[in-house]
Amino acid sequence: ETGVTQSPTHLIKTRGQQVTLRCSSQSxxxxxxxxxxxxxxxxxxxxxxYREEENGRGNFPPRFSGLQFPNYSSExxxxxxxxxxxxxYLCASSPRTGYQETQYFGPGTRxxxx
Amino acid sequence: xxxxTQSQPEMSVQEAETxxxxxTYDTSESDYYLFWYKQPPSRQMIxxxxxxxxxxxxxxxxxxxxxxxxxAKSFSLKISDSQLxxxxxxxxxYRSANTGNQFYFGTGTSLTVIP
Numbered sequence: 219e220t221g222v223t224q225s226p227t228h229l230i231k232t233r234g235q236q237v238t239l240r241c242s243s244q245s246x247x248x249x250x251x252x253x254x255x256x257x258x259x260x261x262x263x264x265x266x267x268y269r270e271e272e273n274g275r276g277n278f279p280p281r282f283s284g285l286q287f288p289n290y291s292s293e294x295x296x297x298x299x300x301x302x303x304x305x306x307y308l309c310a311s312s313p314r315t316g317y318q319e320t321q322y323f324g325p326g327t328r329x330x331x332x
Numbered sequence: 333x334x335x336x337t338q339s340q341p342e343m344s345v346q347e348a349e350t351x352x353x354x355x356t357y358d359t360s361e362s363d364y365y366l367f368w369y370k371q372p373p374s375r376q377m378i379x380x381x382x383x384x385x386x387x388x389x390x391x392x393x394x395x396x397x398x399x400x401x402x403x404a405k406s407f408s409l410k411i412s413d414s415q416l417x418x419x420x421x422x423x424x425x426y427r428s429a430n431t432g433n434q435f436y437f438g439t440g441t442s443l444t445v446i447p
Contacts, residue, residue, distance in 0.1 A: 251433070260336070260423050260437030261377075274433035306375065320367070321435060323377035 220245050222311050222324035230330045231299050239294040239327045241309030248313070249273070250292040251321060252284060255306040267292055296329075304331045334359045336426050338438035345414045346446050352399075353409045353441045355424030363429035366400065366407045371440070372420040380422070383407065385429070411443075419445045 223242045231237050243250050249268045253261035263276035267286035281297040290311070296303055306328050310321035335358045345351035357366070368380040383391045383400050390398050395415075399408045411418055424438040 251435075253435075258439070260425075260439050261435070262437075263434035266433045276434055308377065310377075320379055320382060322379070323369075325374065325376045 222247075222309055222322055224307075224309050224324040224327050226327060227325070228328045228330075230332065232332050233299055233301060235299050235331075236295065236297045237299060237329060239296075239307050239309075239329070241292045241294070241311075241324060243290045243292070243309075243311035244322050246313060247311035247322070248290050249311060249319070250286055250290065251310045251312075252292070252294045253308040253310065254278070254303075255308055255326070256302075257305070261308055264294065299331045301331050304329060334361075334426050334428070334436045336424050336436050336438040338422075338424055338441050340441045341439070342442045342444070344444040344446055345411070345418075347414055347416060349414055350410060350412045351414055351443065353411075353422050353424075353443070355407045355409070355438055357405050357407065357424075357426050357436075359405065359426065359428075361428055361430060365427045365429060366398075367425040367427070367435070368396070368398070368407075368409045369423045369425060369437075370418075370420045371423060377423070381409065414445050416445050416447065419443055 251266040252264040255261040265275040266273045270286045283295045286292045306326045308326045309324045312319040364385045366383045369377045381393045395412045421440045425435045
């Protein structure tokens with residue numbers, strides 16, 4: 219069984235640029251959530267995707283957007299990057315949407331905005 | 333929004349000893365799920381243990397067990413017979429059983445295991 223994978227592992231961008239992060243969900247999982255983890259903090263929920271639709275969103279501005287594909291993989295896009303966007307971005311998948319479901323995390327993408 | 337508080341930024345334990353990590357949460361809901369996740373230096377978050385709020389029995393997974401006190405809104409993690417591989421950041425997380433899809437995480441406790 220393949221776990222959650224993310225790419226790239228590290229990324230350096232400059233302020234104002236755009237970035238796309240990618241996530242492949244664990245085999246058999248159809249729900250993907252994205253989190254931002256600033257240094258020394260716990261993960262903060264960005265949004266969740268289920269059946270290619272956004273299925274819940276945290277307190278993040280619209281310049282954070284996402285996609286989910288028919289194979290359940292997902293992208294996180296961030297426009298107009300700001301210095302505070304520097305963080306570890308975690309993707310988590312679960313077998314289905316539903317409050318009882320545990321989320322399984324990928325290794326993350328470390329984004330540095332200069 | 334629910335809040336999760338981990339008041340111990342850092343903890344240390346001697347190898348083979350027992351350590352307890354604290355977590356409290358604030359919610360007005362009666363039905364929810366609680367989790368402990370471990371994040372080693374490699375960064376991948378790993379589920380350690382999970383507790384359903386409607387269950388009175390405390391969850392146990394091998395050397396890991398929880399003390400769930402629903403009235404006190406407390407959810408501590410006990411690690412018995414600590415091993416070097418237990419060294420990591422530990423996060424407590426809350427998920428509603430009724431509303432929303434997100435996990436709410438605490439700020440984490442960094443556990444050091446001393447040989």
